[in-house]
Amino acid sequence: MKEICVITGGGSGMGLAAAKELGDEYQILITGRTIEKLQAAVEDLKMKGIEAEGFPCDVSDRIAVERLAEYASNMGNIKVVIHAAGLSPNMGSAETIMRINAVGTVNVNEVFYGKVIQNGCIINVSSMSGHLVPKMVMPSEKYSLSTTNIELFLKKMMNRVSLFPKKHQSGISYSISKNFVIWYAQMHAEKFAERGIRVFSISPGLFETPMADAERELSQGFVEKCAIKRYGRVEEIAYLFKVLSNEKAGYLTGIDILCDGGCIASGTKGLLKV
Incomplete structure (x- = not known):
């Protein structure tokens, strides 16, 4: 029987591409909020x-994540979790984005921490947006509340978001939530290693996905400034998921891997206005 790969946000985009790439090695369990998708x-x-x-x-x-983990465990040994579920700035309110992207990351990692087998890994999908906003904007000194009081953590994140004009709040919430994802993998690498699990994040740039389509007007300016002047193909990042999940990459944990076509390297930080 094949080992299990769980992919949140697996109904489309990067998550579905990852399922196709890893499907030759694992039995796939994809999750999402839309049953039809x-x-x-x-x-x-x-x-x-x-x-x-x-x-x-x-x-x-x-509770829903706990049910998911229990169902996956009954299927077999969970070897890989790819946490790709998330909302972009145009897909929800600032608080909804924070709940899905940041609180969702805590839920998935904490629940699957006790379910993934030894030599397995959890790959969290962040975003190059988590690298773009100035550090002074990020309430990183409050991130540790996520491990002790999740509702207080959410409140502190939204307090920071509320400092910005209404029209920018969803975008700021997105950037903070994705910066948090990067922090989470870094701060919990040692804890996960105690169970023989690797944990890290990937920060995609601009890829051809339904989520990117919703942000195309904003993102086109970034593409023009990238070293590789095109959108990424989901097959490219799916292959990265496959490489990182392989035990041959077993010394890799606790880091963020930026896969953005050289956008950050080409100086795109100046394009983002907050």
Whole structure:
């Protein structure tokens, strides 16, 4: 029996591409909030000969994530978790974005910490946006509250977001939440290593996904400034997921890998206005 790879946000975009890339090695369990999208994705995977199931889950709901983890455990040994679920600035209110992106990351990592087998890994999807906003904007001194009082953590994050004009709050919430994802993997690497689990984050740049389509007007300026002047293909980042999940990368943990076509390296920080 194949080991299990759980992919949150697996109904489309990077998550679905990752399922196709890793499906030759693992039995795939994709999750998402939209049942119809999950069903279509599972059918797509099965048509490619991949063993796949779907399980609806809102990662911001701790109980829902616990149910997901229990279901995955009953399928077999969980070896890889790719946490790709998230909302972009145009997909929800500032608080909803923070709940899905930041609280969801805490839920997925804390629950699967006790479920992933030795030599497994958890890959959290951040964003190059987490690198773009000046550090003075990030309430990083409050990030540690996420491990002790999640509601107080959320309150402190939203207090920082509320300092900005209303029209910028969803974007700021997105950037803070993604910066938090990077911090989380770095700060918990030692804890996860005690169970033989690697944990890290990937910060994608601009990729051809439904989420990117919703932000295309804003993102085009970044593409023009990138070293590689195009959007990334989801197959490219899916391959990165596969490489990182392999035990041959077993000395890699606690870091963020920026996969952005050289956007940050090309000096795009100056394009972001807050």
